[in-house]
Amino acid sequence: MRRMTARPANAHQARLLKLLRDSGPSSRAQLGDRVDLSRSKLAVEVDRLLETGLVVADGLAASRGGRRSHNVRLAPTLRFLGVDIGATSVDVAVTNAELEVLGHLSQPMDVREGPVAVFEQVLSMAAKLRASGLAEGFDGAGIGVPGPVRFPEGVPVAPPIMPGWDGFPVREALSQELGCPVMVDNDVNLMAMGEMHAGVARSVGDFLCVKIGTGIGCGIVVGGEVYRGTTGSAGDIGHIQAVPGGRPCACGNRGCLEAHFSGAALARDALEAAEEGRSAELASRLAANGTLSSVDVAAAAAAGDATAIDLIREGGTRTGQVIAGLVSFFNPGLVVIGGGVTGLGHTLLAAIRTQVYRQSLPLATGNLPIVLGELGPNAGVIGAARLISDHLFSPA
Amino acid sequence: MRRMTARPANAHQARLLKLLRDSGPSSRAQLGDRVDLSRSKLAVEVDRLLETGLVVADGLAASRGGRRSHNVRLAPTLRFLGVDIGATSVDVAVTNAELEVLGHLSQPMDVREGPVAVFEQVLSMAAKLRASGLAEGFDGAGIGVPGPVRFPEGVPVAPPIMPGWDGFPVREALSQELGCPVMVDNDVNLMAMGEMHAGVARSVGDFLCVKIGTGIGCGIVVGGEVYRGTTGSAGDIGHIQAVPGGRPCACGNRGCLEAHFSGAALARDALEAAEEGRSAELASRLAANGTLSSVDVAAAAAAGDATAIDLIREGGTRTGQVIAGLVSFFNPGLVVIGGGVTGLGHTLLAAIRTQVYRQSLPLATGNLPIVLGELGPNAGVIGAARLISDHLFSPA
DNA sequence: CGACTTTTTCCACTCAGAGGACAAAGGGGG
DNA sequence: CCCCCTTTGTCCTCTGAGTGGAAAAAGTCG
Numbered sequence: 001m002r003r004m005t006a007r008p009a010n011a012h013q014a015r016l017l018k019l020l021r022d023s024g025p026s027s028r029a030q031l032g033d034r035v036d037l038s039r040s041k042l043a044v045e046v047d048r049l050l051e052t053g054l055v056v057a058d059g060l061a062a063s064r065g066g067r068r069s070h071n072v073r074l075a076p077t078l079r080f081l082g083v084d085i086g087a088t089s090v091d092v093a094v095t096n097a098e099l100e101v102l103g104h105l106s107q108p109m110d111v112r113e114g115p116v117a118v119f120e121q122v123l124s125m126a127a128k129l130r131a132s133g134l135a136e137g138f139d140g141a142g143i144g145v146p147g148p149v150r151f152p153e154g155v156p157v158a159p160p161i162m163p164g165w166d167g168f169p170v171r172e173a174l175s176q177e178l179g180c181p182v183m184v185d186n187d188v189n190l191m192a193m194g195e196m197h198a199g200v201a202r203s204v205g206d207f208l209c210v211k212i213g214t215g216i217g218c219g220i221v222v223g224g225e226v227y228r229g230t231t232g233s234a235g236d237i238g239h240i241q242a243v244p245g246g247r248p249c250a251c252g253n254r255g256c257l258e259a260h261f262s263g264a265a266l267a268r269d270a271l272e273a274a275e276e277g278r279s280a281e282l283a284s285r286l287a288a289n290g291t292l293s294s295v296d297v298a299a300a301a302a303a304g305d306a307t308a309i310d311l312i313r314e315g316g317t318r319t320g321q322v323i324a325g326l327v328s329f330f331n332p333g334l335v336v337i338g339g340g341v342t343g344l345g346h347t348l349l350a351a352i353r354t355q356v357y358r359q360s361l362p363l364a365t366g367n368l369p370i371v372l373g374e375l376g377p378n379a380g381v382i383g384a385a386r387l388i389s390d391h392l393f394s395p396a
Numbered sequence: 397m398r399r400m401t402a403r404p405a406n407a408h409q410a411r412l413l414k415l416l417r418d419s420g421p422s423s424r425a426q427l428g429d430r431v432d433l434s435r436s437k438l439a440v441e442v443d444r445l446l447e448t449g450l451v452v453a454d455g456l457a458a459s460r461g462g463r464r465s466h467n468v469r470l471a472p473t474l475r476f477l478g479v480d481i482g483a484t485s486v487d488v489a490v491t492n493a494e495l496e497v498l499g500h501l502s503q504p505m506d507v508r509e510g511p512v513a514v515f516e517q518v519l520s521m522a523a524k525l526r527a528s529g530l531a532e533g534f535d536g537a538g539i540g541v542p543g544p545v546r547f548p549e550g551v552p553v554a555p556p557i558m559p560g561w562d563g564f565p566v567r568e569a570l571s572q573e574l575g576c577p578v579m580v581d582n583d584v585n586l587m588a589m590g591e592m593h594a595g596v597a598r599s600v601g602d603f604l605c606v607k608i609g610t611g612i613g614c615g616i617v618v619g620g621e622v623y624r625g626t627t628g629s630a631g632d633i634g635h636i637q638a639v640p641g642g643r644p645c646a647c648g649n650r651g652c653l654e655a656h657f658s659g660a661a662l663a664r665d666a667l668e669a670a671e672e673g674r675s676a677e678l679a680s681r682l683a684a685n686g687t688l689s690s691v692d693v694a695a696a697a698a699a700g701d702a703t704a705i706d707l708i709r710e711g712g713t714r715t716g717q718v719i720a721g722l723v724s725f726f727n728p729g730l731v732v733i734g735g736g737v738t739g740l741g742h743t744l745l746a747a748i749r750t751q752v753y754r755q756s757l758p759l760a761t762g763n764l765p766i767v768l769g770e771l772g773p774n775a776g777v778i779g780a781a782r783l784i785s786d787h788l789f790s791p792a
Numbered sequence: 793c794g795a796c797t798t799t800t801t802c803c804a805c806t807c808a809g810a811g812g813a814c815a816a817a818g819g820g821g822g
Numbered sequence: 823c824c825c826c827c828t829t830t831g832t833c834c835t836c837t838g839a840g841t842g843g844a845a846a847a848a849g850t851c852g
Contacts, residue, residue: 029830038810043831066829067817148759158759206626218725222618229727230602233759240721241755244640253755325636325718326725329614331625359637359649363544363554363629425799434841439800462798463848 003139003180006052007396012037012045017054017393020074021098022197027061027069046072054078074098079134080388081141081178083122084187084380086340087111087161087214090118092125093381094134099197099389101378103134111146114164115173123177138180140392142384143170144187146215148233154184157232160251161215183387187211188235189226190383191373192219195336197386199375204334208326209373210237211339212319214263218326237326238262242318257322261315263294263340269311270297279307298343312344316351323352323370324359331364338373345372399535399576402448403792408433408441413450413789416470417494418593423457423465442468450474470494475530476784477537477574479518480583480776482736483507483557483610486514488521489777490530495593495785497774499530507542510560511569519573534576536788538780539566540583542611544629550580553628556647557611579783583607583776584631585622587769588615590779591732595771600730604722605769606633607735608715610659614722633722634658638714653718657711659690659736665707666693675703694739708740712747719748719766720755727760734769741768 008014015035020026032042049055050072058073074097082101084091088111093104105125111118129135147159154171156162175182192209195201201209201221209219218235220227228234238258239251246255259265270292274282281300286292300308323335335356337349353370373379404410411431416422428438445451446468454469470493478497480487484507489500501521507514525531543555550567552558571578588605591597597605597617605615614631616623624630634654635647642651655661666688670678677696682688696704719731731752733745749766769775 027830032830039831040811040833041809044809063818064829065819066827067819067831069817069830160757206623220725222623227602227618229760230729230764231727231759231762233757234725234727236724236727236757236760237721239757240724241717251757321637322721325633325721328632328636329616329630329722329725331627331630331632333626361556361629361632361635361647363627364625364632366627368626423799435800436802436842437840440840459849460798461850462796463800463850465799465848 003137006054008054008393009048010045010395012041013049014394016045016049017074018390020055020072021389021393024098025058025061025071025073027071029064029069030061031072077136078139079137080385081126081129081135081138081180082381082384083126083141084144084190084377084384085111085118085122085146086187086380087146090121090125091377091381092122092129093378093385094129094138095382095385097389099382099385101382103129103132104378104381105129106377111162112164115168115170119174119177122174126178138178140181140183140388141174141178142190142387143174143182143184144190144380144384145170145184146187146213146217148231148236149184149186149228150232151185151228154182156184181388181392183391185226185384185387186217186219186228186232186235187380188217188219189228190219190387191338191379192221192226192336192383193386194375194379194381194383195338195373196221196224196383198382199373199379200336200371201334206330206332207334207336208323208330208332209336209338210319210323212262212337212341213339216258216262216319216339220330237322240322240325242322257318261318266294266297266311266315266341267292270300270308273307273311279305281305282308294341295343298341298345301344301347309347312347313351316344316348317355319348320352320355321359324356327356327360327364327368332368335368335370336373337370338375338379342372342376399533402450404450404789405444406441406791408437409445410790412441412445413470414786416451416468417785417789420494421454421457421467421469423467425460425465426457427468473532474535475533476781477522477525477531477534477576478777478780479522479537480540480586480773480780481507481514481518481542482583482776483542486517486521487773487777488518488525489774489781490525490534491778491781493785495778495781497778499525499528500774500777501525502773507558508560511564511566515570515573518570522574534574536577536579536784537570537574538586538783539570539578539580540586540776540780541566541580542583542609542613544627544632545580545582545624546628547581547624550578552580577784577788579787581622581780581783582613582615582624582628582631584613584615585624586615586779586783587734587775588617588622588732588779589782590771590775590777591734591769592617592620592779593782594778595769595775596732596767597730602726602728603730603732604719604726604728605732605734606715606719608658608733608737609735612654612658612715612735616726633718636718636721638718653714657714662690662693662707662711662737663688666690666696666704669703669707675701677701678704690737691739694737694741697740697743705743708743709747712740712744713751715744716748716751717755720752723752723756723760723764728764731764731766732769733766734771734775738768738772 058071061069061071078097080095082093090109091106094102156165170184188211216238218237239256241255242257243255247259249256249259273279274286285296454467457465457467474493476491478489486505487502490498552561566580584607612634614633635652637651638653639651643655645652645655669675670682681692
């Protein structure tokens with residue numbers, strides 16, 4: 001099947017496509033209420049979009065007291081692929097044009113196996129989703145990778161945790177394989193876009209999205225747009241110094257936030273506590289699984305284990321210290337906490353909040369919500385779909 | 397004399413005015429090279445600007461090998477007032493429409509005397525400048541204040557070092573007194589705008605501008621635009637924790653950067669060193685003046701005083717620690733250091749650089765210049781003039 | 793002085809878009 | 823069930839922004 005070939009011809013059409021994406025099927029009248037165009041002009045542009053096939057008629061709308069209007073919607077056959085490559089897992093999802101997740105596959109995988117192995121996996125997952133009848137093909141794909149990306153070219157640069165990826169032409173290679181346009185970004189930025197599109201950050205212009213997974217990163221949104229920095233490494237807060245003279249970090253410095261709190265650090269601390277006999281709960285979980293992860297710490301904490309709770313609290317405090325600095329600097333309207341450790345839940349959140357509200361000035365914290373992301377593992381893939389749809393729904 | 401009443405009628409005219417402001421007198425042909433408009437359209441818009449009086453003819457341009465062209469320039473009678481209110485001084489300058497400083501007055505003054513006293517002083521300085529023949533009146537004024545500002549309304553909010561200013565309607569009051577449009581912003585943001593307009597940050601899209609004066613603040617520029625944050629307090633880095641459990645700060649916390657290094661902290665440290673007999677140089681300066689300031693420390697350091705140099709180095713290291721975090725987070729293309737302590741010069745700069753290059757990751761620091769501002773005390777007033785000219789040279 | 797450039801003006805033509813008139817379609821009261 | 827009102831959709835004309843070509847104006851250079 002031929003996939004989406006058309007692109008909006010002008011800014012008006014782009015605007016309309018994004019409206020239909022974000023608000024779902026709408027009547028021309030509803031569209032007219034939002035786009036400040038004359039009815040005639042609007043009709044012309046909608047007709048043109050219908051001609052391209054990007055938009056199709058969708059029955060009658062409910063009456064608003066007068067003549068009933070005919071709805072239009074984005075082509076129901078459009079499919080986007082959202083790919084979220086984490087340090088230890090790969091998530092792949094299919095969405096429709098409204099970015100609703102139709103199917104989602106997740107697979108543990110070490111990103112250090114290199115781009116070739118990872119993309120083989122991604123392609124087979126995509127094929128499985130297609131085979132299950134969710135999609136006949138993909139009109140575009142967004143890819144998130146756990147490291148800095150030179151955004152215009154879609155190429156990872158100097159990624160610390162993924163050697164072998166440096167300079168790999170992700171965008172081009174996948175575009176070739178999938179036969180559709182592809183955009184690549186940092187996974188944290190995509191999480192931020194996901195939460196902005198469909199999560200807690202709807203309607204917030206400037207916010208931070210802190211993702212605590214294997215490492216720690218921060219998505220920065222300024223005026224509704226992701227800010228990526230001069231070399232694409234903005235938001236790389238894992239190596240900000242949290243504890244002067246603290247633990248040695250893989251980066252060569254001491255006291256980096258990531259060395260003191262992250263999925264990896266937490267697992268290590270839990271292991272140590274279990275082995276030293278400081279926590280019966282963790283020790284029994286270690287005996288059962290042969291290994292410990294942040295999930296075990298979460299479970300132990302939920303079961304009331306004091307050591308586990310302390311580990312989370314201390315980590316939250318460290319994280320809160322760093323976030324407090326960022327809040328003073330950036331003065332966001334919202335801070336979202338997400339990533340693998342959201343399972344640690346409110347213990348973590350409380351520790352972070354306490355520290356931020358204590359350390360930052362009232363003017364910056366006065367009306368500052370600090371909340372958990374609400375999309376969980378979907379945030380990344382929704383953000384990825386959003387990334388490519390933003391691209392495709394822009395004038396060529 | 398009637399002042400500038402006209403405003404550009406559309407985006408094209410605004411664009412042209414800004415080009416003339418930034419590039420000086422130009423021929424229509426030169427303008428055409430930069431604005432992607434047809435010759436006819438360009439001629440029409442220039443003619444309209446000439447009619448409004450915002451732009452005037454300015455003789456013949458040098459020939460480029462054919463018919464000589466007639467230059468146009470911004471009206472030479474246009475005058476902007478740039479006001480930079482610091483914690484301990486007030487600077488007022490007049491500029492022409494190209495934002496060249498025609499006259500500059502500086503006066504020590506404690507901002508804590510309150511808005512009424514300060515503006516009395518500002519108005520008398522403005523009157524003096526006018527009386528000296530530099531201006532017949534002002535077409536607009538930009539005001540910088542040392543604290544957070546609710547930008548759209550031009551009102552200081554919760555300023556820590558200037559009690560009595562909270563909520564004072566600076567914009568409205570001064571607009572009334574001066575009889576011209578007024579815009580108000582944080583002094584640090586204006587310094588950043590100044591360096592962007594005429595200083596080291598020309599042609600850099602994303603950069604940080606750290607101002608170390610009585611306090612410490614940071615201007616944030618994203619894509620050529622100042623970022624002010626949700627409540628106008630972005631860049632307030634003076635109260636980021638630099639030394640866990642360090643010195644008590646006026647804000648109620650401990651270890652704030654400002655408590656360890658700033659004009660005020662440096663003066664206090666110098667005084668202590670002098671009184672404890674750790675520095676003969678500083679002691680003699682104290683005896684001579686009865687007081688010490690950062691200027692004395694700079695002089696002592698220049699004279700080779702080890703204690704003074706140590707004070708500067710230590711302060712630079714603290715500042716560098718905080719900046720290193722900001723660099724990791726923001727990934728700027730440039731860091732500008734400015735403010736009263738630039739007199740400390742390269743000793744300070746070297747300490748900051750060392751710390752930042754050591755602590756931030758190579759991808760962020762790889763091509764990151766860290767430099768002193770080049771406009772000195774003019775940065776603030778030029779930025780202020782730029783602020784109001786940006787406003788006036790935008791469609792109404 | 794004549795050939796070639798560059799700058800500026802003039803003019804006809806295109807096209808996006810606004811906005812009014814009118815037709816179509818539905819709701820609700822008498 | 824009819825009539826009036828409201829909302830929606832279509833058609834048509836008018837305006838004004840903007841383009842691009844032609845030609846005039848004003849130089850340079852050999």
